[in-house]
Amino acid sequence: xxxxxxxxxxxxxxxxxxxxxxxxxxxxxxxxxxxxxxxxxxxxxxxxxxxxxxxxxxxxxxxxxxxxxxxxxxxxxxxxxxxxxxxxxxxxxxxxxxxxxxxxxxxxxxxxxxxxxxxxxxxxxxxxxxxxxxxxxxxxxxxxxxxxxxxxxxxxxxxxxxxxxxxxxxxxxxxxxxxxxxxxxxxxxxxxxxxxxxxxxxxxxxxxxxxxxxxxxxxxxxxxxxxxxxxxxxxxxxxxxxxxxxxxxxxxxxxxxxxxxxxxxxxxxxxxxxxxxxxxxxxxxxxxxxx
Amino acid sequence: xxxxxxxxxxxxxxxxxxxxxxxxxxxxxxxxxxxxxxxxxxxxxxxxxxxxxxxxxxxxxxxxxxxxxxxxxxxxxxxxxxxxxxxxxxxxxxxxxxxxxxxxxxxxxxxxxxxxxxxxxxxxxxxxxxxxxxxxxxxxxxxxxxxxxxxxxxxxxxxxxxxxxxxxxxxxxxxxxxxxxxxxxxxxxxxxxxxxxxxxxxxxxxxxxxxxxxxxxxxxxxxxxxxxxxxxxxxxxxxxxxxxxxxxxxxxxxxxxxxxxxxxxxxxxxxxxxxxxxxxxxxxxxxxxxxxxxxxxxxxxxxxxxxxxxxxxxxxxxxxxxxxxxxxxxxxxxxxxxxxxxxxxxxxxxxxxxxxxxxxxxxxxxxxxxxxxxxxxxx
Numbered sequence: 001x002x003x004x005x006x007x008x009x010x011x012x013x014x015x016x017x018x019x020x021x022x023x024x025x026x027x028x029x030x031x032x033x034x035x036x037x038x039x040x041x042x043x044x045x046x047x048x049x050x051x052x053x054x055x056x057x058x059x060x061x062x063x064x065x066x067x068x069x070x071x072x073x074x075x076x077x078x079x080x081x082x083x084x085x086x087x088x089x090x091x092x093x094x095x096x097x098x099x100x101x102x103x104x105x106x107x108x109x110x111x112x113x114x115x116x117x118x119x120x121x122x123x124x125x126x127x128x129x130x131x132x133x134x135x136x137x138x139x140x141x142x143x144x145x146x147x148x149x150x151x152x153x154x155x156x157x158x159x160x161x162x163x164x165x166x167x168x169x170x171x172x173x174x175x176x177x178x179x180x181x182x183x184x185x186x187x188x189x190x191x192x193x194x195x196x197x198x199x200x201x202x203x204x205x206x207x208x209x210x211x212x213x214x215x216x217x218x219x220x221x222x223x224x225x226x227x228x229x230x231x232x233x234x235x236x237x238x239x240x241x242x243x244x245x246x247x248x249x250x251x252x253x254x255x256x257x258x259x260x261x262x263x264x265x266x267x268x269x270x271x272x273x274x275x276x277x278x279x280x281x282x283x284x285x286x287x288x289x290x291x
Numbered sequence: 292x293x294x295x296x297x298x299x300x301x302x303x304x305x306x307x308x309x310x311x312x313x314x315x316x317x318x319x320x321x322x323x324x325x326x327x328x329x330x331x332x333x334x335x336x337x338x339x340x341x342x343x344x345x346x347x348x349x350x351x352x353x354x355x356x357x358x359x360x361x362x363x364x365x366x367x368x369x370x371x372x373x374x375x376x377x378x379x380x381x382x383x384x385x386x387x388x389x390x391x392x393x394x395x396x397x398x399x400x401x402x403x404x405x406x407x408x409x410x411x412x413x414x415x416x417x418x419x420x421x422x423x424x425x426x427x428x429x430x431x432x433x434x435x436x437x438x439x440x441x442x443x444x445x446x447x448x449x450x451x452x453x454x455x456x457x458x459x460x461x462x463x464x465x466x467x468x469x470x471x472x473x474x475x476x477x478x479x480x481x482x483x484x485x486x487x488x489x490x491x492x493x494x495x496x497x498x499x500x501x502x503x504x505x506x507x508x509x510x511x512x513x514x515x516x517x518x519x520x521x522x523x524x525x526x527x528x529x530x531x532x533x534x535x536x537x538x539x540x541x542x543x544x545x546x547x548x549x550x551x552x553x554x555x556x557x558x559x560x561x562x563x564x565x566x567x568x569x570x571x572x573x574x575x576x577x578x579x580x581x582x583x584x585x586x587x588x589x590x591x592x593x594x595x596x597x598x599x600x601x602x603x604x605x606x607x608x609x610x611x612x613x614x615x616x617x618x619x620x621x622x623x624x625x626x627x628x629x630x631x632x633x634x635x636x637x638x639x640x641x642x643x644x645x646x647x648x649x650x651x652x653x654x655x656x657x658x659x660x661x662x663x664x665x666x667x668x669x670x
Contacts, residue, residue, distance in 0.1 A: 189395035192360055192382045193409035193456070203408075207399050 040260035048254030058261035067245070067262070071269065074242040077156070078225035081163040085171040085220045086213070088164070093175035093212075094205075098184070111172050119166065123233050126162050127153060130234065154236030162230040170219040178212025179205075214281045221277075222270055242266050311374060313338050313463050313496050314359065319368030321354050328354040329365070330520035336464065336498055341490055343499045343507040346517035347543070352500045355517070356466055359498060361385045373463060383412070388457035392469040394449050396441040402428070402452050403437035409460040427459035430489055447478045454486070458493060465490075467499040471506065483509055504544050508532065516540045532593075538668045541591050548597065548637040550574075550590045550611075554583050554667075561662050564590060568632040574609040575662045588667045592637075596664040599627065599639045600657050601648065608659045613637065615654045629656060 040058055045051045061067075096107045114122060129135050130152040137149040152158055182205065190204045191197075206213070228243030235241075242262065249259030312335035321329040329351040336342045344352040357363045358370055361382035370377045377385055388409065396405050406427055410420045428434050431451035441449055450470070457465050470486065471479045487510050490497055501507050507514050508528035515525040516539075524536040535541035538549070552566040554576070561575040562583070576590060604610065613629035616636060620626075620643075627639045627650060637658065641647055650656060 183393075183395065185391055185393060185395040186397060188362060188382070189389070189391060189397070190408070190412075191362075192387075192389045193460070194383045194412040195408075196383060196412075199412055203412075204397060208397075 036260045036263055039257050040264050042257045044255045044257055048256075050256055058258050059265075061258060062261060062265055070240055070245055071242055071265070073240070074225050074266075075269070075273075077159060077163065077231070077239075077241060078221050080160055081167060081224040082171075082217050082221045084160065084164045085168050086217060089168055089171035089175055089216065090213075093172045094179050096172075097176050097179035097182075104180075108173070108176065111169050114165075114169065120229060122166075123162060123229055126158070126165065127233060130158050130161070153234060154239075156235065156239055159231050159235040159239045159241075162234045163224050163227060166227075166230060167220040167224055170223070171216040174212040174215035174219065175209065176212075178209035178215075182208050210281060214278060217277070218274055221273070225270060226266060311338075312336060313340075313373060314498065315369075315371040315374075316355070316359075317369045317371070319355070319358060319365035319370065321351070321358060321363065321365050323354075327520050329358070331368075332517075332520075332522045333368075334515055334522060334525055336496060338496055339494050340512045341487070341497045341499065341510055343501055343511040343514045344517055344522075345501055345504055345507040345514050345543070347502055350502075350517040351520040352517045353468065356389070356468055356498070356500045359464075360387060360389045360466055386463040387466055388460050388462040389466040389468060390453045390457050390470050392472055394441075394453040394473075396449055396452055396456070398441055400440075401437060402433065402439050402441070402444070405441065405452055406455045406459050408456065413460075423459055424455075427455040430458070430493065431455045446474055447482065450474060450482060454489070458489070458495060464496045464498055467497055467501075469501055469503075470499060472501070472503070479506075486510065508544070516543060518543070534666070538589060538591065541666070541668070546594050546638045548592045548594065548631075548635075550631070550635065551587070552590065553587050554585065556584060564588070564667075566632070568635075571611065571632055574611075574665075576609070576665050576667060577663045579667060583667075583669070586669055588669050590665045590667055592660055592665050594638045594640050596660050597637070597639050598659050599629070599641075599650070600659070601650075601654070603657050604659050606659070609662055609665070611637075611658045613656055613658055615650050615652055615656060618650065618652060629658065631658070 039050060041054050041056065043051045043053060043055055043057065092111075096104060096111070099107060127134075131137075132149050132151075132153070134152070136152060137146075140146045141149065186204055186208065187200055190200045195203060225241075226243045227241065228247050231239045231241040231244055232247075246259050246262050246266070249255045249262060314334075314336040316332060316334050319329055319332050320327065332351075332355060334342075344355060346352045354363065358365050361377065361380060361384075364378055372386060397408065400408070403424055406424045407420050410423060415423070424437075425434065428437065431454055433448060433451050433455065436444065436448065441452065444452065450473070454470075471482050474482060483506055489495070490510075499507070499510065508531075511528055513525060514528055514531050516523045516531060516535075518539050524531055524540050526534075531540065532544050535544060538547065541547040550566050550571075552564050552574075555563040555565055555573070557563075557578065558575060560578075562578040564574045564576045566574070574590070598604070611631050613631040615627055616630045617628040618625055619628070623643055624640045625643065627641070628636045629639060631637050639658070
């Protein structure tokens with residue numbers, strides 16, 4: 001039973017204090033979004049400009065199987081990344097949340113440590129590790145595990161490695177919060193009531209940490225599906241994701257209308273996926289938690 | 292919905308001999324770092340018995356309970372249930388269920404699902420689960436609340452769910468960890484009666500950990516008093532209260548009015564006891580043995596053994612003079628604190644409605660008792 005927050009004097013903050021934040025969001029988020037939406041129905045001029053004539057042709061162009069393939073590939077990468085982050089992140093979050101309280105801030109700091117360096121730099125570091133004569137290959141050969149260097153860089157696996165590396169902290173932090181709130185006595189109670197360790201996990205721990213699981217999965221899935229640095233640097237030409245396509249249309253081909261249309265398709269896909277996932281995840285909740 | 296007369300939940304295997312103890316604890320020791328939380332504790336619990344482990348917080352009683360439940364194993368000694376050693380057996384394979392102090396109800400499950408949890412884990416057929424859950428909920432008077440969530444229940448109702456969740460499994464023993472501590476006083480007293488009658492009705496074997504001596508005495512068939520990791524005395528409530536084995540047990544089970552002194556020679560069939568405070572006259576006590584003359588001892592008396600009078604009583608009973616220092620009226624009783632000698636306060640209680648003349652603050656009084664009532668504790 002999570003304790004309800006007591007009404008405090010802070011709950012009566014005047015509503016107008018929300019206005020600056022709302023203004024910021026509407027001016028710098030909603031307006032550009034509207035612009036992108038408008039551009040997605042325009043067409044490309046000969047020299048890369050925008051011709052303001054209403055046409056759905058950009059969206060019709062996207063029906064081409066090539067775009068569908070890129071979108072499907074992106075969803076696949078994002079799904080695998082989310083699943084791997086969960087499998088790796090849950091035990092990590094659990095151990096941190098159950099470690100002595102005075103160690104927890106340090107352990108959480110270590111999880112967030114990669115953020116102290118630029119993401120681009122860290123992705124380049126992965127290139128050094130993964131390439132033909134990189135550290136990993138040299139290490140494996142020195143150990144005699146392999147005779148010839150493995151093809152690691154510019155593979156789908158390299159993309160997944162890079163994505164999992166980049167977004168694992170986004171999974172761990174919400175999971176940590178959820179596990180930290182889980183009463184350890186509930187685990188003992190289930191164990192006492194004949195539940196095996198697996199049953200304790202599936203019947204008590206996972207259902208009760210679901211808000212954290214939902215949050216972590218959304219936080220990993222959304223940036224993963226739209227990522228473009230990682231597939232660009234680690235995946236090579238075959239591993240194009242939808243983020244690379246958008247970047248390509250905007251900056252290389254200078255077809256802003258098509259790029260905008262792709263952006264909106266991506267947004268629609270992400271929102272649909274999140275809503276569907278959220279619904280299925282909260283279906284088994286009890287009447288009090290029905291959202 | 293009609294409420295059927297419930298058949299009592301029976302102990303599953305009737306063939307087991309009723310004489311054998313359900314639980315046998317043999318010399319268990321449990322250390323937490325440098326602290327010995329449980330030190331050479333041994334006891335037995337018989338079938339159908341309500342057995343309480345009573346002690347102040349930090350006495351090690353919760354450790355004993357956790358070793359019974361299987362969350363911890365003893366560093367030394369053995370835990371036997373139905374004659375089988377439980378060392379290394381995890382909680383989910385032990386035939387006991389624990390009622391947690393905080394109830395530990397699953398907040399995401401309904402009352403029904405909470406109570407059904409243990410049966411479901413043991414893969415009992417669903418129709419059977421429904422039947423047994425209903426039986427258990429009838430017993431704790433919660434029929435009709437099956438679909439509530441724990442957060443929608445009152446504290447007393449949550450307590451009942453926790454109880455039903457344990458007893459629906461028909462365990463060999465129900466372990467109770469301060470079962471009523473989270474309830475307010477009035478509810479607590481109601482639940483004491485109810486818990487006891489459920490236990491008797493269902494023939495449950497219970498091991499209860501508590502620091503509440505009155506509760507332990509009211510509900511238990513036997514009490515074990517624990518302090519500093521050791522079990523000092525095990526016995527029926529009356530026995531432990533009336534014949535405590537040492538001063539700690541005496542003080543923990545009730546008010547102990549004490550007077551230190553020295554034992555001297557025999558006077559008829561009694562022995563002379565000289566209080567350390569020389570202003571007090573010598574008293575007569577019941578002799579314990581021949582070798583006690585010359586030894587220091589503390590005399591202890593329960594409040595109900597004392598008679599308090601304005602006038603010096605005619606009978607030649609042991610007698611002390613005192614002065615009323617405080618009167619505390621609590622409805623059915625008035626508690627008097629009486630200064631005896633320089634540094635001792637004794638307690639006497641008078642029931643309201645008796646026509647004893649009232650005593651005023653500062654009034655000198657006589658306290659007398661029967662020489663055979665005082666208990667002596669040697670250092």
